[in-house]
Structures are given as structure tokens and as C-alpha cells.
Amino acid sequence: MPNEIKGLNEECGLFGIWGADNAAQLTYDGLHSLQHRGQEGAGIVSNENGQFHRQRGLGLLAEVFADPQKIATLPGTAAIGHVRYATAGNHGIKNIQPMFFDHPGEGQFALAHNGNLTNATQLRRDLTKKGVQFQATSDSELLGELIQTSSQTNFIDQLKASLNQLRGGFAYLLMTPQMMVAALDPNGFRPLVVGKLANGAMIVCSETCALDQVGATFVRDVEPGEIIIVTDKGMQIDHFTTDTHLSICSMEYIYFARPDSVIRGISVHEARKRMGAAIAKEAPVKADVVIGVPNSSLSAAIGYAQASGIHYDMGMIKNQYVARTFIEPTQAKRVRGVSMKLSVVKSVVAGKDIVLVDDSIVRGTTSSYIVRLLKRAGAKSVHVRIASPVLKFPCYYGIDIQTTKELIGANHSVPEICQLIGADSLAYLSVNGLVESIGALNDQPNHGLCTAYFDGQYPTPLYDYQAGFDADVARLGLYEGAN
Template identity: 55%
Template sequence: MFGEIKGINEECGLFAIWGHPEAAQLTYYGLHSLQHRGQEGAGIVTSENEKLHIHKGTGLLTEAFQSGDLEQLPGNQALGHVRYATAGGGGYDNVQPLHFKSEDGSMAMAHNGNLVNYQMLKGDLERTGSIFQTTTDTEVLAHLLKRETSKQLRKQLHGALPKLIGAYAFAVMTEDELIVALDPHGLRPLSLGLLGGAYVIASETCAFDIIGAEHVREVEPGELLIFNENGMYSERFMEAEDRALCSMEYIYLARPDSNLDEINVHTARKQLGKQLAKEAKVEADVVTGVPDSSISAAIGYAEQAQLPYELGLIKNRYVGRTFIQPSQALREQGVKMKLSAVRGVVEGKRVVMVDDSIVRGTTSKRLVRLLKEAGAAEVHVLISSPPIIRPCFYGIDTSSTDELIAANYSTEEMREMMGADSLSFLSLDGLKEGIGRDSSTPNCGQCLGCFTDQYPTAIPNEHKDLVVTGRE
């Protein structure tokens, strides 16, 4: 599998609509705009006449849904999901929304994020009789809800959600109600919109744009939004903690046309590039960015450094997510399937290559080689984020600490390994200032755990490979 060349895989994407006669069709379009957040599976569930209708499949949205599938999803309410496998791995059973049936009725559930106490909760539930049908952490919430004595979903959520630790944007739909919830730290993005008289929920505001919906506000940390025949109302299931929206959403994950907490992603990335130019001054002739997520930062760097920005690297739009490599000897050529250097731009030039992050370092090494093979006289690698020194536990598939190059080597050692003429990272203060979030809080309202080893929630010692010390 070739997969994502960066070594950072995306989040999942949520989309829901309440009160529109074309709910399934609009959800399909909304999910299409969120496809970058998950390419391993997609699903939609609708509600009509006290019955839930569901269709889901593996692969891209266009692979999971064929002609005629949407016509089998009637109703004015819909919940959709595109998935990248975090906890539990891939496979059809783990594609969301998950659908559950009981004597009390049916329920569908979708989730963006990762529960760091999933294994502990699952073990406790299994020891007391629960039988899990999937291997995804999302299912834990369904079992916790059934343990609650109340028959009302909102009251069940009030009892179950405080037991969860980690990042979660949940959407739960029954035959007559939709409820969404965001974790108390607001680690994942989630927004509320309006389309005429219909309410819309999406992981990113770009999904509102594609269907013509108006962005109303962000869902607040610790908030429940409840949609039913009486309209929408809000209540808290937990008090909000200091906001800790994932920094990688701004750096890499979100689409540049989305707004996160009223900050445009393209603008934030461009500012990160400008901050980088202030901190890392390089004698160069041309600036290029690694497509696609680094383009905005590269433009910002070029503007601040007063250097020309050029398309020195081109992305092949027609390469699938996977391909079969004909031999082991050709594996190192894999990056050329997705990216190629423009000789006419870089030949004989001192090139600044701006990228948004480095995980294992293998991609950067290959890109430096590509540029030099195309005749670049020098290649200076500049990264618009700080070094990633710890894994993410909240739903982004970064490597274990042993595989993170910045956790094991100095900047100079990394530069030598990549074959670059220089290597610089944006400082932590530069990251905070560039994104420009709430400066009244110590981390400016962002989760910086992968850069600092300081996480907003407790991390169980047995979770993955990292013991976080000094936290309760």
C-alpha cells in the first residue's frame, strides 16, 4: 500500500442534516467535501416513518455509493460519515454510522476522534456481559448508553459521555431525534449550520459551502445539541475545559477553504509560512510547496521573504490511494507516482521547499532527491510546524515515538539524512502566533501534545507506547 506519502493520516468526517426533504442527497454532497478526512469507508443513515435506513461501504464515497443507492434512503433526517481507521482498524463492520437495534428501537452512531480509555472501558463492559460487534472505539458509547437506567437518549448521554476520555465529536440518531456532542476540550472541530429551515452539522465548514448552507457557529466543548420535532435546543453534559483544538487541523488536516473557530485555514497556514520566513532566513532563488497542504504556507513564506513562488512540485491527480509496485527495487520510486519536480522551475536554482510537517522523514528525503535530480543547485527544507516528537492519541495516525524522526535525531542529523542543504522548523511560539487563536490561555486554545508531550487529557499508561508522566 502506498497510502498517504506524508505519514499523517486524516481524521474522520461527520455530516448530519435535520429537516430537509433531500436529506440523503445533501448528506452525500456534504460527505464529498469531507472526503479528505477519510477514504476507507463511507455511510449514510436516514430516518422515515419511525424506521432507520442505512447504506454504507468501504473505499471512497463514490465507491461506497452506486447509482440508485441514495433513492433507498428516504426521510428528512440523515447522518453521514467518512472514515479513516484509527482505533479498531478497517473493514466493513467498522464503517460508520454504526447501526444498533434493541427492544427500545434503533440507533445510529458516528464519531470523529479517538477515545484513549477505550480498552479499559471495553474490558469493563465485556466482563459485565457486553458483546462487541465491531473493533472500533465508537461502539463503546452504545454499550454505555444501554447501561443507563433512563429511556431518554439525552439523559443516557449525560450519564455515558463523562466516562469517556479523549477526543470525540459524536452524532447519535434515533427514529425521531438527532443529538450531537463535542468533548469538553473541543479537540475536534464541529460546526452548526442552517439551510433554510433545516439544521446542518459538519466537521468542517467547507461542507456547508457545497450545499449552500449558512455557518451559524461552532459546537461548544461539553455541549449537546438536540434536534427533534420541537426544533433545536442546547444543553451541557459537562462543563467546558480550556479549549484544545488540534493544531494539526490548521497545519495539515482541514481543507483550506474551511473556517475553524472563525479562523480561515488557508489564512492560518499562510501566516505560519510568514512566521517561518521571519525565523528561518535562507539565501534562495525560488520557493515551492509540497502539494497540497503546504501550498498556503509556501505562499506566505515567499511573500514575507520577497522571493518568487513557483510550482516546483506537481501532484499527479490520477493516482489512486494504492498501487502494486512491480518489484522491491522500485519501491523507492513510489513518490514519483504522486509527485514530480518541474525541471524548468528548479534547474540551477537554490530552492526553498516548504512542507507542513515531518513524521518519519522518508518523504522529505525522496522529495529532496527529486528536486536535485531535476537540477536544483540547493534544496532548503523549511517546515511550517515544530518538530513532531510524540504520537497523537486523539485520532491522528502518527507513528510511535520510535518511528518519529524528530524524537530520535537532532535537526542537523535529520538534514544529513535527507540530503538537504538546510533544515529549519517553525518554533512553538511561531505556531501559536501564526494560527492566532486565544492568547489568554497557555496553549492559545490548541492541543500541542505531539510537539510538547503535554496533553490536555490524561493518557493511560498502557495506551500505545508512551507513558505521560506528571499527569493525573
């Protein structure tokens, strides 16, 4: 079994606003609702009549902006902000976004990125040959450098040409003195939405929960291959490519997004409830009570209980003031973090046969700890039901799992995993059950979803990662012709 207690690493969160007197404060408020997407660092850049101001730092948003005077140093009617979890690049202040770049025509511009580029290594080599000296180690910097070295004559054309050189998953927010620009990769792996305030200010952000936070109205999703340009004159929709194929990350619905968000018209909470109901039908079991692992699994647990007719109760409590354990830098701190953040309501579980619903099993050690915790509290039996399929394959589009060595599902059968985590039974949702639970986003074969983590069917070539993927498949014999 993997010896590290570590969950799935979130994506980054983006928030940008154009045309509001209190732009930096609204950006802070919006980012606060996106904190679940990145807890390593945060930053905000404001635009005051073309003059940029920036504050950024390591830690949670509230820690970075603990001094209220920091927001006061960010004047202007436009701003973009970012909360980060590192999927590429080192953990350090140089990689905390938004990043600054100089442009001969536009002056300074700022950039924030969510995702992971699959051809970053080759792009960095090419740019290095052109004499580019990088300011950071993150792949997020590459777009800015491509724009700076583009042979096109204006910013939007340079941006389009640069975006067409990128491969993988990317959602970008850029800001020049004259405009805010959003761009989404041709597969739309990550969510990106447009909203509007009553005063006419335009917002682009990662999830609709951030629109709700600042009192904005949802306008539309950013579509794959689109560029959204916001200026004082309003919003313009453009494209850098029309060769698109929607493949939004299914893990957004399973785990990453907040349950009160809506992604492409589908409520995350309701989708998770349907996942729980589906695994209840696929793998029924007799039990006294259904409990969920807080917090991302609670919706699925409710769905399981409703479909099975088994009583749902709050069997576990999460300490909201303990950071997610994958952020911790050492194994000892991660183990201590898990023990501090979860506790059992003994009156709910003692003497009961328990259905424990979780959203996923990555490495297995957290699940093992929870099962032991429940049994120490007096549970007669613990039947684990996972409201997603077996996680067997890495993600190369923004989730920080890029080798099968990390995945218990890639290295053990379901019965073996059941034994390793100490459960009395274990079942996972099928891929078909997952797709049906989320709902078809289009009529294409993948229904608009990326399920590569479960079935190895990647919607794009893997470029930098292809050799490693082939080696993993050969080593484990997981899947023939998976790409």
C-alpha cells in the same frame, strides 16, 4: 531513518442533516468535501419517518456510491454520514460507520464518531463483564453500548451519563427516529460546526467547507462539553459537562482541515500563510524560488514567499487521482504511490536554489524522496522549511501516531534529519511561532490549542497509553514530566 513512506493519518469526517427532502443526497455532497478526512470507507444512514436505511462500504465515497441507485435506497428527510480513516480498530466493513444500535425506548439509533478514546481498553473490559458482545473492534462502538447499558431512564440522560465515562478526543453524531444529536469532548479536540439551509434544515458537520458545499449558512461552532439536539421543533443546546478546557488540535490548522474551512473563526488558509511567513522570519535563507509540497503546504509556501520577498512558483504537481499513500496496505505500493502522485516542473527548479516549504515531517522518507526528485530535476540546492514545529510526541486523541518509534523528530536532531533527507538546510517553525500564527482562541495558557505533538504537554491524562508514553520518554530522554 524510518523505512516506510507514510504521512499523517487523517481523522474521520462527519455530516448530518435534519429536515431536508433530499437528505441522503445532501449528505453525500457534504461528505464529498470531507473526503480528505478519511479514505478507507464511507457510509450514510437515512431516516424515513423513523425507519432507518443504510448504505456503507470500503473505499472512497464515490466508489462506495458508484451505483447512483444506492442514494435512491436512502429515503427520508434526515441522514447522518461518515468517511473513515481507522485510528482504532481493524480495517474492515464492520467498522465502517454509521453503526446501528437498538434502544428500548427510542428504537434503533445510529452513531458516527471522529476521534480516539484514551480509556477504550478499560471501558471494553467493563462492558464485556456486563455481557456486552461487540459487533466491531472500533472504539466508536463503545458509546452506543454504554447508552444501551445505562441505568438512566431516557435517551438524552443515558447519552449524558455515557459521554461522561469517555476520555480522549471525540466528536459524535447520533440519530434516533425523533432527533439528531451532536456531542463534542470537553477539550474540543476536533472541529464540529452547525449550519442551516435556507429551507430551515439543520446541519452538523466536521468542517465549514462541507456547509459551503451544500449551500448552508454557518450558525455556530459546537463548544466543548456541549450536546446539540435537533428535532422537528428546532435546535436545543445542552451540556453533558461544564468542566471544559478548549484544546483544539493544532494539526487541524497545520494539515488536516481543508484550506477553505474556518475553524473557530480562523481561516485555515490564512493561518497557514502566517505559519509560512513566521518560518521565513525565523529561518531566512537566500534562494531563487519558493515552492510548496502540494497540496496542504501551498498556503504556507505563499506566506513564506510573501514574507521573504522570494519569488513563488508552482514547482511540483500532484496527480489528483492517486490516493494518499498512507492508505496503501504495503510498503511497495506506498513507494510506488509517492512516485506516481508527485512530479517536478523542471523549468521552475532547474539551476535554481530552492526553498521547499512543507507542513510537517513525520517519518522522513517522503521528504527525502522529494529532495532527491528536485535535485534530479536540476535544483542547485534545496532548503527545507517546515511550517510547524518538530513532531516529537504521539497523538492519542485521533491521529494514528501512537509511538515515538514512528517519528523521525523524536529519534534524530534537526541537523541529523537534514542529512538524512539530503537537504542543504532544514528549519522548523517554533511552538511560539505556531501559536502566534494560528492566533489565540482564548486567554488560557495554551491559548485554546493542543500542541502536545511538539512539546509533550498533553491537556488530559493518557489512561490506556500512559505506560507506553512513559516508556517512550524514558527510552529517548525526550522530556521530563511531559504529562
